[in-house]
Amino acid sequence: MSKLTENKGKYTRRDALKLGLSAAAVASVAPLLMSSRTAQAAEVTTLTVADVGGPYGTGFSKAFYKPFEEATGIKIINTVLGPDPVPQFQMMVDTKNYLFDVALLNPEHLVRLNKLGKPYLEDINVTVPDPENYVKGSITKQFGGVSIFALALGYRLDAFSGDKTPKNWVDFWNTEKFKGRRGLWRSPICTLEVALMADGVDPKHLYPLDVDRAFRSLDKIRKSIDVWWTGGAQATQLLQSGELDMLSIWSSRAQTAIDAGTPAAIAWDQGLYNIDGFTIPHGSPKVEAARKFIQFCMDAKRQSVFTEDLACGPTNVKAYDFIDKKKATLLPTAPDHIGQLALLGADYWGENQLALTERFEKWVMS
The missing domain is CATH 3.40.190.10 (Periplasmic binding protein-like II)
Incomplete structure (x- = not known):
């Protein structure tokens, strides 16, 4: 098989010159190359x-x-x-x-x-x-x-109602006033931010994360966390079934449960979007x-x-x-929601996700 046939669709002018073809020969081959590339693109079905x-x-x-x-x-x-x-x-x-x-x-x-x-x-x-x-x-x-999308606080309306509904992560951490079964995402991403906001950190000044402070805040709530969820579908099911009364959840997943008739709502304050x-x-x-x-x-x-x-x-x-x-x-x-949300720090997590995931898993398992 010739070199030209073997590399059909990838053959270039430079390749032709390397093989010693004249400029005229290259010119004669060029339409074939273009035809080959056009055919290759057309083959994408x-x-x-x-x-x-x-x-x-x-x-x-x-x-x-x-x-x-x-x-x-x-x-x-x-x-x-x-x-x-x-x-x-x-x-x-x-x-x-x-x-x-x-x-x-x-x-x-x-x-x-x-x-x-x-x-x-x-x-x-x-x-x-x-x-x-x-x-x-x-x-x-x-x-x-x-x-x-946003990670926000989802909660059951049959567990909380009126002026006794949780509004943000400060309320979520308040286990005396807001009793009920709780869940958080088993990931340092968002969960460390949530813990810091619960501890009083301004959402506009989250990064770089004060990681030690975040884990101290998580220490305060860990005994009240009934489920560390690992996937969006699981979070939807936990809210929909009533297994949990409140949890961190992707807003799209919470809305799926609400659209299916679940008596639930979303608290946007102190949420994170990406x-x-x-x-x-x-x-x-x-x-x-x-x-x-x-x-x-x-x-x-x-x-x-x-x-x-x-x-x-x-x-x-x-x-x-x-x-x-x-x-x-x-x-x-x-407009009523985006002003309550903070942008997730992509640069921060791009640099720190692996190390903090290891630390977070050790904390969860300890």
């Missing part, structure tokens, strides 16, 4: 997109996956990421075994991946005509933010189709659609022009 499952898969399917299939003919295969996608992402790129072509990550994941000493992310090459309409940090060189965005693994053989998909997802009207199933806020605030006014009041980026 599927894209595997990894998100975190649950209502994300449902909402994104309606907003992005199915409309993209209809617009391009490229079928979206939806899969679910692991609890920590960074090791999975790293192994996939290192072995060139691409389990997915696009992945939903958070900014702190990108910080961690970009610290690893070699490229793990492709540039997404996304441009928008109205960047002023996107929440700050939503679109970067490697990240196309599409939704905003951004979900699509990324592309470095070296992906479907990088151009992946870029086309991410660009597709930046549209305001398309982002409005996922709010029918997923209680996350769109990153493109013009999406609110298409969202039911009543529904809009349930989202983290609603």
